[in-house]
Amino acid sequence: MILRLFMLIFATLISIVVSVSTSSSKDLAVGISLGLDYITSAYITETDDFVTVARVESIQDWKNFYYSLLKMGRGYKRGPREYKDSQVNELLAKTFLSIKEATETKLNQQVEILSITYPFCISDQGYRSNLFEAATEVLPGMKDITQFWMYFHSIRQAYKLNTAEALGYPAGTNIDHQDSMLLHIDYQDSLLDVAATDILGDFTGVTSSFQIFDFGNGKQAASPAQLETFKLRLRKLIDGELAPPTNAGHLPAQLEDFRYVIFSGTAPQSEFQKLRESIIEAVPEFSDRFIKDSIDPEWVGAVGAARRAKVYQVEGPPSWDHWEYVIHDETKHNEL
Incomplete structure (x- = not known):
């Protein structure tokens, strides 16, 4: 299908911009989720259990920005932006620092944010570059694009729905x-x-x-x-x-x-x-x-980000050398 082919091509584009670096193991690897009502954080233990940590109520400026994205429309119906890039970067940076501070206060130790779950509307309305710029500016652990997961993808990863067995297929099925x-x-x-x-x-x-x-x-x-x-x-x-x-x-x-x-x-x-x-x-x-x-619905975004943070801390940026191009003869969706 066209959407699948697009995502496969996007994977190779990511490999071009990924920076080859590893994260410090001195601080606890934490993932955060940018929700509408709350910003949350979590981490994964050595035994692969998740621990939810901080929950910060989002400020009104963040909610206004979030709603403005949802109301912009999509594609040719998309309306003009209400926010300048500098305003968005400042708002994102303030949001990142607030959840980092709350997480460190709750745990009484330094943490390193290594993954961010973000709402689909940020990407859909062309603000993903602002997300990347603001995060890399104030969060030293955020170094490349693979540390950012869209909300729905992060939720899926929180539940580990990335294997044939987890999705209800026979073992060995290529999903x-x-x-x-x-x-x-x-x-x-x-x-x-x-x-x-x-x-x-x-x-x-x-x-x-x-x-x-x-x-x-x-x-x-x-x-x-x-x-x-x-x-x-x-x-x-x-x-x-x-x-x-x-x-x-x-x-x-x-x-x-x-x-x-x-x-x-x-x-x-x-x-x-x-x-x-x-x-x-x-x-x-x-x-x-x-x-x-098995996960409180309020925390699934943070748990997904935490899983990515844990893997990134151990392995660093992923290698795309193993990527296999799979072109389907029959497709069902058009790229949005």
Whole structure:
């Protein structure tokens, strides 16, 4: 599929800009997640267990910036930027330093931030370079682009959904040859963000998505009318994935391609239960697709970043020498 081919090509582009360096092992390797409502941090122990650490409420300036990205639109419908690069860099730097300070205070020791989980809208609206510049300016451990993970990819890695067995395939299956997808439901204070993602071994790409603003009426208490809207829009999103593409040579997605439904966000479990029931009503075939919530939905972004931080501390930047080009004759999605 075209999206998969794009991600494969992107991997080789990354290899050009990756700096060959290793991280200090003197400080604890920490990952952070840039959420809408909270900035969080976590680390991985020597026994591969995760430890959640700090949770800093995001300042209003960060929330305003986040919402401005969501409301800009996409592609040819994208509106003008509201923020200058200098404003964005300053805001990001302030955010990075606040979670670093909170993490060190909580642990009473120096830490090294080695991975950052960032929201899709930052990349989608062209602010990833600002993210990189601000991080490398104030966080000495952030050295190359492979330390930055998009939110949905980080969530997937938090649950270790990067092997055939984890995705429900027979052992030895090459997941790059499978049309595997995930459905992400992220429920923040006043925002419901829903995305279908296409996955490869090392990449997770958004194929379609929608947002519902003021979901839960600012109290994370979704009304029956809001849940009905969610069901209708979810069914439309799934039907869009299943519909035959305009290119007759491509194949549409199948319901079995959706391996898991994953929740994230700050909403209480009672609200996630409402969403679970609504999803089953909208797509009955997904009743057995919900991943076991072994990680609190609020912390999955930080845990994913922590996993990347741990690997980076031990191995440094990845080598792409092993990368195998796989071109599929049949595809189902267009690049977004």
